[in-house]
Amino acid sequence: MVKEIGIDAGGTLTKLAYIDEHEQLILKHYPSYKMAEVVAFVEQFKDIAVIGITGGRAEQFKELMSKPYNINYVVEFEATLLGVRHLLKKENHHFDQAIITNIGSGTSIHYMRGNTSFRAGGTGVGGGTLIGLGALLTGMYNYDDISESASRGNRKSIDLLVEDIFQGLEIPAPLSPEQTASNFGKIGIKKPQQHSNDNMLASVARLVGEVITTLSIQLSEQHEADVIIYIGTTLTDHDVLKDVIEEYTILKKKTPVFLNDHGFSGAVGALKSLDQ
Structure with a gap:
Protein backbone atom coordinates (compact mmCIF):
# COMPACT_ATOMS: atom_id res chain seq x y z
CA MET A 1 0.00 0.00 0.00
CA VAL A 2 1.56 3.29 -1.14
CA LYS A 3 0.10 6.41 0.48
CA GLU A 4 2.76 9.00 -0.40
CA ILE A 5 5.09 9.51 -3.32
CA GLY A 6 7.82 12.02 -4.11
CA ILE A 7 8.41 13.22 -7.68
CA ASP A 8 11.22 15.24 -9.19
CA ALA A 9 9.97 16.26 -12.63
CA GLY A 10 13.16 17.43 -14.31
CA GLY A 11 13.88 18.63 -17.80
CA THR A 12 15.43 15.33 -18.91
CA LEU A 13 14.35 12.72 -16.37
CA THR A 14 11.45 12.43 -13.96
CA LYS A 15 12.38 10.58 -10.79
CA LEU A 16 10.03 8.96 -8.28
CA ALA A 17 10.55 7.86 -4.67
CA TYR A 18 8.12 6.02 -2.42
CA ILE A 19 7.97 3.53 0.44
CA ASP A 20 6.48 0.16 -0.52
CA GLU A 21 4.47 -2.27 1.59
CA HIS A 22 7.71 -3.80 2.89
CA GLU A 23 8.88 -0.41 4.19
CA GLN A 24 11.57 -0.26 1.49
CA LEU A 25 12.51 2.93 -0.35
CA ILE A 26 11.76 2.40 -4.04
CA LEU A 27 13.32 4.62 -6.70
CA LYS A 28 12.29 4.80 -10.36
CA HIS A 29 12.86 7.14 -13.27
CA TYR A 30 11.34 7.87 -16.67
CA PRO A 31 12.37 10.14 -19.54
CA SER A 32 10.44 13.36 -18.97
CA TYR A 33 8.99 13.23 -22.47
CA LYS A 34 7.11 10.14 -21.28
CA MET A 35 5.21 12.06 -18.60
CA ALA A 36 1.98 10.25 -19.45
CA GLU A 37 3.65 7.01 -18.38
CA VAL A 38 4.70 8.62 -15.10
CA VAL A 39 1.11 9.66 -14.44
CA ALA A 40 -0.16 6.17 -15.30
CA PHE A 41 2.35 4.62 -12.91
CA VAL A 42 1.37 6.93 -10.05
CA GLU A 43 -2.37 6.49 -10.62
CA GLN A 44 -2.13 2.70 -10.32
CA PHE A 45 -1.74 3.21 -6.56
CA LYS A 46 -5.28 3.56 -5.24
CA ASP A 47 -4.39 4.71 -1.72
CA ILE A 48 -2.14 7.70 -2.40
CA ALA A 49 -3.19 10.55 -0.12
CA VAL A 50 -0.58 13.15 -1.06
CA ILE A 51 2.14 13.73 -3.66
CA GLY A 52 5.27 15.75 -2.99
CA ILE A 53 6.59 17.23 -6.22
CA THR A 54 9.45 19.43 -7.37
CA GLY A 55 11.13 20.27 -10.67
CA GLY A 56 10.39 22.35 -13.74
CA ARG A 57 7.82 19.93 -15.19
CA ALA A 58 5.66 19.70 -12.08
CA GLU A 59 2.80 21.55 -13.78
CA GLN A 60 2.97 19.25 -16.79
CA PHE A 61 2.52 16.27 -14.49
CA LYS A 62 -0.44 17.94 -12.78
CA GLU A 63 -2.14 18.76 -16.09
CA LEU A 64 -1.98 15.13 -17.19
CA MET A 65 -3.52 13.71 -14.01
CA SER A 66 -6.97 12.22 -14.36
CA LYS A 67 -7.56 12.06 -10.58
CA PRO A 68 -7.53 14.85 -7.98
CA TYR A 69 -4.62 14.47 -5.57
CA ASN A 70 -3.44 16.55 -2.66
CA ILE A 71 -0.19 17.99 -4.06
CA ASN A 72 2.60 19.52 -2.01
CA TYR A 73 4.97 21.65 -4.11
CA VAL A 74 8.58 21.86 -2.93
CA VAL A 75 11.19 24.36 -4.10
CA GLU A 76 13.77 22.39 -6.08
CA PHE A 77 16.81 23.43 -4.02
CA GLU A 78 14.98 22.63 -0.78
CA ALA A 79 13.92 19.20 -2.05
CA THR A 80 17.47 18.38 -3.12
CA LEU A 81 18.92 19.30 0.26
CA LEU A 82 16.24 17.34 2.14
CA GLY A 83 17.05 14.34 -0.02
CA VAL A 84 20.79 14.68 0.44
CA ARG A 85 20.45 14.84 4.21
CA HIS A 86 18.27 11.73 4.22
CA LEU A 87 20.65 9.79 1.95
CA LEU A 88 23.69 10.85 4.00
CA LYS A 89 22.02 9.47 7.11
CA LYS A 90 20.94 6.31 5.28
CA GLU A 91 24.51 5.68 4.10
CA ASN A 92 25.97 6.50 7.53
CA HIS A 93 27.84 9.66 6.54
CA HIS A 94 28.24 12.32 9.20
CA PHE A 95 29.51 15.76 8.18
CA ASP A 96 29.13 19.00 10.11
CA GLN A 97 29.52 20.95 6.88
CA ALA A 98 29.98 20.23 3.19
CA ILE A 99 29.66 21.58 -0.32
CA ILE A 100 26.90 19.88 -2.35
CA THR A 101 27.46 19.91 -6.10
CA ASN A 102 24.33 18.94 -8.03
CA ILE A 103 25.21 18.06 -11.63
CA GLY A 104 22.16 18.14 -13.86
CA SER A 105 21.88 19.82 -17.26
CA GLY A 106 23.84 22.60 -15.59
CA THR A 107 25.42 22.55 -12.14
CA SER A 108 24.14 24.08 -8.92
CA ILE A 109 26.37 24.24 -5.83
CA HIS A 110 25.20 24.58 -2.23
CA TYR A 111 26.88 25.04 1.12
CA MET A 112 25.43 22.97 3.96
CA ARG A 113 26.21 23.36 7.65
CA GLY A 114 24.11 21.56 10.22
CA ASN A 115 20.48 22.24 9.40
CA THR A 116 21.22 25.40 7.42
CA SER A 117 22.17 25.70 3.78
CA PHE A 118 22.27 28.17 0.92
CA ARG A 119 23.14 28.24 -2.76
CA ALA A 120 26.81 29.18 -3.03
CA GLY A 121 27.16 29.25 -6.82
CA GLY A 122 26.84 27.29 -10.01
CA THR A 123 27.70 27.03 -13.68
CA GLY A 124 25.97 26.30 -16.96
CA VAL A 125 28.49 23.52 -17.53
CA GLY A 126 26.96 20.11 -16.76
Missing part, protein backbone atom coordinates in the same frame (compact mmCIF):
# COMPACT_ATOMS: atom_id res chain seq x y z
CA GLY A 127 25.28 17.13 -18.35
CA GLY A 128 23.76 19.30 -21.05
CA THR A 129 27.29 20.38 -21.98
CA LEU A 130 28.41 16.75 -22.20
CA ILE A 131 25.62 15.89 -24.60
CA GLY A 132 25.68 19.17 -26.51
CA LEU A 133 29.43 19.29 -27.18
CA GLY A 134 29.46 15.57 -27.77
CA ALA A 135 26.74 15.90 -30.39
CA LEU A 136 28.46 18.82 -32.12
CA LEU A 137 31.78 16.99 -32.32
CA THR A 138 30.63 13.46 -33.09
CA GLY A 139 26.97 13.50 -34.13
CA MET A 140 26.16 11.22 -31.16
CA TYR A 141 23.15 12.25 -29.07
CA ASN A 142 22.49 9.26 -26.82
CA TYR A 143 23.92 9.79 -23.34
CA ASP A 144 24.81 6.14 -22.80
CA ASP A 145 26.60 5.96 -26.14
CA ILE A 146 28.53 9.14 -25.35
CA SER A 147 29.54 7.78 -21.97
CA GLU A 148 30.65 4.42 -23.35
CA SER A 149 32.64 6.05 -26.12
CA ALA A 150 34.40 8.39 -23.67
CA SER A 151 35.47 5.40 -21.57
CA ARG A 152 37.42 4.06 -24.56
CA GLY A 153 39.08 7.37 -25.40
CA ASN A 154 42.48 8.91 -24.71
CA ARG A 155 42.59 12.69 -24.41
CA LYS A 156 46.36 13.05 -24.88
CA SER A 157 46.14 13.78 -28.59
CA ILE A 158 43.69 16.63 -27.92
CA ASP A 159 44.38 18.19 -24.50
CA LEU A 160 47.60 20.07 -23.80
CA LEU A 161 49.11 18.60 -20.64
CA VAL A 162 51.65 19.96 -18.17
CA GLU A 163 54.21 17.45 -19.46
CA ASP A 164 53.78 18.92 -22.95
CA ILE A 165 54.64 22.37 -21.65
CA PHE A 166 57.80 21.34 -19.81
CA GLN A 167 58.92 18.75 -22.42
CA GLY A 168 61.29 16.74 -20.26
CA LEU A 169 62.25 19.53 -17.88
CA GLU A 170 61.64 19.13 -14.17
CA ILE A 171 58.02 19.90 -13.34
CA PRO A 172 57.70 22.11 -10.26
CA ALA A 173 55.41 21.11 -7.40
CA PRO A 174 52.47 20.99 -6.99
CA LEU A 175 52.00 20.37 -10.72
CA SER A 176 51.94 16.83 -12.12
CA PRO A 177 52.69 15.66 -15.68
CA GLU A 178 49.11 14.49 -16.35
CA GLN A 179 47.42 17.72 -15.29
CA THR A 180 45.63 19.71 -17.96
CA ALA A 181 47.41 22.84 -19.14
CA SER A 182 44.71 23.61 -21.73
CA ASN A 183 41.57 21.65 -22.57
CA PHE A 184 41.61 20.95 -26.34
CA GLY A 185 44.86 22.93 -26.40
CA LYS A 186 46.72 20.65 -28.82
CA ILE A 187 44.12 21.19 -31.54
CA GLY A 188 45.28 24.77 -32.09
CA ILE A 189 49.02 24.11 -32.19
CA LYS A 190 49.13 21.12 -34.54
CA LYS A 191 48.28 20.66 -38.17
CA PRO A 192 44.62 19.64 -38.69
CA GLN A 193 44.13 15.93 -38.14
CA GLN A 194 41.35 13.46 -37.62
CA HIS A 195 40.46 12.54 -34.05
CA SER A 196 38.38 9.56 -33.04
CA ASN A 197 34.98 10.03 -31.41
CA ASP A 198 36.31 8.18 -28.38
CA ASN A 199 39.18 10.64 -27.88
CA MET A 200 37.04 13.73 -28.46
CA LEU A 201 34.42 12.57 -25.97
CA ALA A 202 37.08 11.71 -23.40
CA SER A 203 38.32 15.30 -23.73
CA VAL A 204 34.79 16.69 -23.40
CA ALA A 205 34.28 14.69 -20.20
CA ARG A 206 37.57 16.00 -18.86
CA LEU A 207 36.62 19.59 -19.65
CA VAL A 208 33.22 19.30 -17.98
CA GLY A 209 34.59 17.46 -14.95
CA GLU A 210 37.43 19.93 -14.39
CA VAL A 211 35.19 23.01 -14.67
CA ILE A 212 32.68 21.60 -12.18
CA THR A 213 35.35 20.43 -9.76
CA THR A 214 37.40 23.63 -9.92
CA LEU A 215 34.37 25.74 -9.02
CA SER A 216 33.36 23.29 -6.26
CA ILE A 217 36.86 23.42 -4.77
CA GLN A 218 36.97 27.22 -4.88
CA LEU A 219 33.66 27.40 -3.02
CA SER A 220 34.77 24.74 -0.52
CA GLU A 221 37.85 26.82 0.29
CA GLN A 222 35.78 29.99 0.54
CA HIS A 223 33.48 28.33 3.09
CA GLU A 224 36.19 26.23 4.78
CA ALA A 225 34.49 22.92 3.97
CA ASP A 226 36.74 19.92 3.31
CA VAL A 227 34.00 17.60 1.99
CA ILE A 228 32.35 17.91 -1.43
CA ILE A 229 29.26 15.79 -2.06
CA TYR A 230 28.63 15.19 -5.76
CA ILE A 231 25.09 14.29 -6.84
CA GLY A 232 22.95 14.30 -9.98
CA THR A 233 21.89 11.91 -12.70
CA THR A 234 24.71 13.10 -14.97
CA LEU A 235 27.08 10.98 -12.87
CA THR A 236 25.07 7.83 -13.51
CA ASP A 237 26.99 5.39 -15.72
CA HIS A 238 29.60 7.97 -16.74
CA ASP A 239 32.74 6.55 -15.17
CA VAL A 240 35.09 8.94 -16.97
CA LEU A 241 33.33 12.01 -15.58
CA LYS A 242 33.18 10.54 -12.09
CA ASP A 243 36.86 9.54 -12.20
CA VAL A 244 37.90 13.03 -13.34
CA ILE A 245 35.92 14.65 -10.52
CA GLU A 246 37.22 12.25 -7.88
CA GLU A 247 40.85 12.52 -9.03
CA TYR A 248 40.85 16.31 -9.23
CA THR A 249 39.07 16.75 -5.89
CA ILE A 250 41.61 14.55 -4.12
CA LEU A 251 44.48 16.32 -5.91
CA LYS A 252 43.25 19.57 -4.35
CA LYS A 253 43.16 17.90 -0.91
CA LYS A 254 39.38 17.76 -0.55
CA THR A 255 37.24 14.70 0.17
CA PRO A 256 34.82 13.67 -2.60
CA VAL A 257 31.64 11.81 -1.64
CA PHE A 258 29.37 10.08 -4.17
CA LEU A 259 26.02 8.98 -2.74
CA ASN A 260 24.69 5.65 -4.00
CA ASP A 261 21.31 7.14 -4.95
CA HIS A 262 22.76 10.50 -5.97
CA GLY A 263 20.40 10.96 -8.91
CA PHE A 264 17.27 10.76 -6.75
CA SER A 265 17.99 13.44 -4.15
CA GLY A 266 15.17 15.67 -5.40
CA ALA A 267 12.56 12.91 -5.46
CA VAL A 268 13.62 11.64 -2.02
CA GLY A 269 13.49 15.19 -0.69
CA ALA A 270 10.01 15.71 -2.17
CA LEU A 271 8.92 12.53 -0.39
CA LYS A 272 10.56 13.53 2.92
CA SER A 273 8.93 16.96 2.75
CA LEU A 274 5.62 15.25 3.43
CA ASP A 275 6.85 14.26 6.89
CA GLN A 276 7.48 17.85 7.94
